Amino acid sequence: MDDKLMLMIPGPTPVPERVLQAMAKHPIGHRTGEFSEIVAAVDVDLKWLHQTQNDVLVVAASGTGAMEAGIINFFSAGDRVLVCGNGKFGDRWIKLAKAYGLNVEVMQEDWGKPLDPDAIGAILQADTGKTIKGVVFTHSETSSGVLNDLAAINRHVKDHGEALIIVDAVTSLGAISVPVDELELDVVASGSQKGYMIPPGLGFVSVSAKAWAAYDKATLPKFYFDLGTYRKNAAKNLTPFTPPINLYFALQASLQMMRQEGLESIFARHSRLQAATRAGVKALGFGLFAPDSHASPAVTAATPPEGIAAGDISKILSKRFDISIAGGQDHLKGKIIRIGHLGFISDRDVLMTIAALEATLLELGYTGFTPGSGVAAAAKAFQ
């Protein structure tokens, strides 16, 4: 049905009407007091969302651009960094760090399994010469629905003392608590089309004092993503280059909505959405790709019941019910479905998705489940 698309993918996520309307306003000049007021308001709210007094800088780029900024500003060619990957985005940061000539030590875990904080700790402990300058990893791995244990990994990094902790929080920020100051996270990167509830095009990077000290010594070449320039301009409520003005309108509106809802409510909502989605698909005979102990509040990856092709599920959900879910990436293509449940997603949306999933399974002739059981399990999980 035309204009009936419902995004249940892990980004882009649905955008509230009032945010779309804010975005559709005529642009204003970016060197005006009016725009600087927006920059200032957004800055306060971004710090609130990041639970930090650190700088939170905004770049005109996708989340990958934010991560690139989060890496190239703090290192020099040949610097040893530990990049821990357990999914597509982990792979990306390995490639990125290598592209910039860093001495990349890779710690890889299978997709679907969480990173092992103690294994990371062992590498860091063995580094008695303190040559590891940074530990880079993805908090919520979008490709597998795994939530890595930020606090536990962080403890090991803090024990090391020298390395910066650099976190891809693209699908976790705004979905689960990322307490930047409490954990003393050095660099946290995120993107607008996830928990922020606005379309893609803005990236965010929070930078600690320790990271700024590293910045002062870092020699990797940079210009567009030179965060020092952003910091200098941000102090005057300016941006170094023409910012995506209309996305700022959207951001201002969405952050206001987030403040109204409150951090605790936002996190509790995502926790409910996660629990209900997992309970729902499990009741329908799906396998859960990520363990309960490390399940992402943003996205649930699930393996279809035997005999049912992941692609057929997506196709029918899309054609019959105008619900868009994601499939597996790379070697997981055709093997899993991924249901996004972050950002502007309510309990109702999850119930609807599970209900449509039931109808889809029926349409595919699958008889291994009790119709209604998925929705029942999801509803029960809400309680």
Place this chain on the structure above:
Amino acid sequence: MDDKLMLMIPGPTPVPERVLQAMAKHPIGHRTGEFSEIVAAVDVDLKWLHQTQNDVLVVAASGTGAMEAGIINFFSAGDRVLVCGNGKFGDRWIKLAKAYGLNVEVMQEDWGKPLDPDAIGAILQADTGKTIKGVVFTHSETSSGVLNDLAAINRHVKDHGEALIIVDAVTSLGAISVPVDELELDVVASGSQKGYMIPPGLGFVSVSAKAWAAYDKATLPKFYFDLGTYRKNAAKNLTPFTPPINLYFALQASLQMMRQEGLESIFARHSRLQAATRAGVKALGFGLFAPDSHASPAVTAATPPEGIAAGDISKILSKRFDISIAGGQDHLKGKIIRIGHLGFISDRDVLMTIAALEATLLELGYTGFTPGSGVAAAAKAFQ
């Protein structure tokens, strides 16, 4: 008056209602057939706008990001490049090239004066060892309203034979003909918030076969702006990273409008706007900062009549008439006004601006002009 702002600055430029509405649609997934259709349609239209069969790649970034991509993809550290500057953006490309460790030969002209193609030619001719790998300059210098002689500079670069020509066409593309194939331009960078008539957030880079050959040998580090990745994805109507989906909606709509108007009409309109603006301000006693022979079709910079402060003009135009014009940048702060007339700007808008400028001068107590003479001169220039 609320919501009455009229942007007569050289970017962001006004956005047509239908483009704003296209942008305000709910996002769709970027890994869908529907989005790939948009990518494909936009690709055809971008090539039409660039008058080229070369790749025209889209990056999620401001125009500066597009220029960075246009430089770092084709060189290695230490490569000798000639960067010609005669304004703020020329300065920026000098800084950018230096930030990446290029061996930058600077040719600088005063702001307001055009680059001297023969002086550039002399440097290139003296380079008998063909060590100059690239010539970088700004076509339309936004900071001064000077249009550099693209064709003449290009002839010298072609005579040299080795160097790539790298053009910042941020405020010229869509305002004046930039015939990429006819001139065999290697790299042309532009941004969305100018002639494209959409908000900022997208950058464009056209790349010639010769530039791709240079790309294969270039070793500057890059990841987010690695144009090879964009090219590979574009061949499948995909983008390497999550694109600003809603800006693509806007782009598709604005390119359709541009095709309806036609290239010749678009260029003729900008030529009229330029002539009328210049005639209008001249009749009011302003000095024209750029010479007639090298006037930008995008923006007119003018020095106020003696005794009138540029800042006062801007202030009254804004407060009384809700018209936003730009001032001078850096050392020209307070010394010039800049009137943007590119993108979604009509003859009517220029008449209105000149009329408001007259009223503003009256309000400032300036008596050195005949009221009505500016509008009369502008109207005459239309003929």
